[in-house]
Amino acid sequence: MIAPLRSKKIIVTRENAGGKIFSKKISQYGGIPIEVPLLRIDCDDRDENRRIMKQLDHFDWFIFTSANGVEYFFKLANKHQISHEILNAKNIAVVGEKTNQKLKKYGYSADFVPTVYDANTLSKEFLAKFQNPGEILLIRGNLSRDVLPSELKKANLSFTSLYVYKTTINFKSKNLLNEILQREFDFITFTSPSTIDAYFELSGYLVDKPCVCIGTTTENKAREKGFSTILTPKVFTVDAMIDIIIDYINKKEHI
Structure with a gap:
């Protein structure tokens, strides 16, 4: 054959x-x-990240924009001894099924996955379903597109970007x-x-x-x-x- x-x-x-x-x-x-x-991908352990990681209780939604975002979020959590249990009380959105699969490896599952696996659909469908999501943490990389931040700003929603990895040539x-x-x-x-x-x-x-x-x-x-x-x-x-x-x-x- x-x-x-x-x-x-x-x-x-x-x-x-x-x-x-x-x-x-x-x-x-x-x-x-x-x-x-x-490309090469490395964990981003900037000072700002350490501050945000210590304030995870402040957020209602975690949005992961890639499988790499999941992986490097947990690497930072381990490095700074942040309990993984913090996610149990959070709502979680992911950009697609591969990102959700990566999340499941750490014992969690997304509450929201868009019908098409890209940032445009994620922002459109998420905002249509959740008009008042509370405080949002965008977990992303340094080269992530500005689609989500732009749409969240237009909707006058409060969010913080956590850059957990950096991509370089x-x-x-x-x-x-x-x-x-x-x-x-x-x-x-x-x-x-x-x-x-x-x-x-x-x-x-x-x-x-x-x-x-x-x-x-x-x-x-x-x-x-x-x-x-x-x-x-x-x-x-x-x-x-x-x-x-x-x-x-x-x-x-x-x-």
């Missing part, structure tokens, strides 16, 4: 931890992952990226607009291979940068990215 990905070579630009998970899935479907982590991957781009490959994948920005910072040129984006925000960035063949799944997950690659391969082979 022919494996669904048919030994296609797929560049994975996600940061190391997330990239390895993505690569494993690609291998399981018969593809050949090529890991080139274009992984300059150590520059030589590897440019070497890989000279070889034969079939697809390049991007799981955030930041990975696309990092790609052009490190390589500086466009490739004519299909570009697979995790969601519409990343797709818009890819279009802005000039990619012509862009594949974006309707569900914004890594698994759905693999599904759309398989669909593309099948359609190409039946032309």
Whole structure:
């Protein structure tokens, strides 16, 4: 039986931890992952965070905008000896199911998940359902989009941003990226607009291979940068990215 990905070579630009998970899935479907982590993610332990972490009782809602936000929130909580039990009395919203799955690993489950896994839908549906949510803590990264803060401001809601991780360009991957781009490959994948920005910072040129984006925000960035063949799944997950690659391969082979 022919494996669904048919030994296609797929560049994975996600940061190391997330990239390895993505690569494993690609291998399981018969593809050949090529890991080139274009970003690095580190815990953000700025002084302001320590102050906010000591005042978690003040908030009614915690909103996690990514799975990384969940992971690094708990890393900070552990570092500063903040009890995980603090979340038991809170309402929790997450941007999507992957973020909720990460939350469940720590023993919690979201009270609110939007129907489409992006910040635009989260802000629209959350504000429609909860007109008076009380004090909100946005748990995010330094490169998170301003959609949620902007919409919360428009609604005159009180919120605080807690930046638990910082994303930076992984300059150590520059030589590897440019070497890989000279070889034969079939697809390049991007799981955030930041990975696309990092790609052009490190390589500086466009490739004519299909570009697979995790969601519409990343797709818009890819279009802005000039990619012509862009594949974006309707569900914004890594698994759905693999599904759309398989669909593309099948359609190409039946032309």
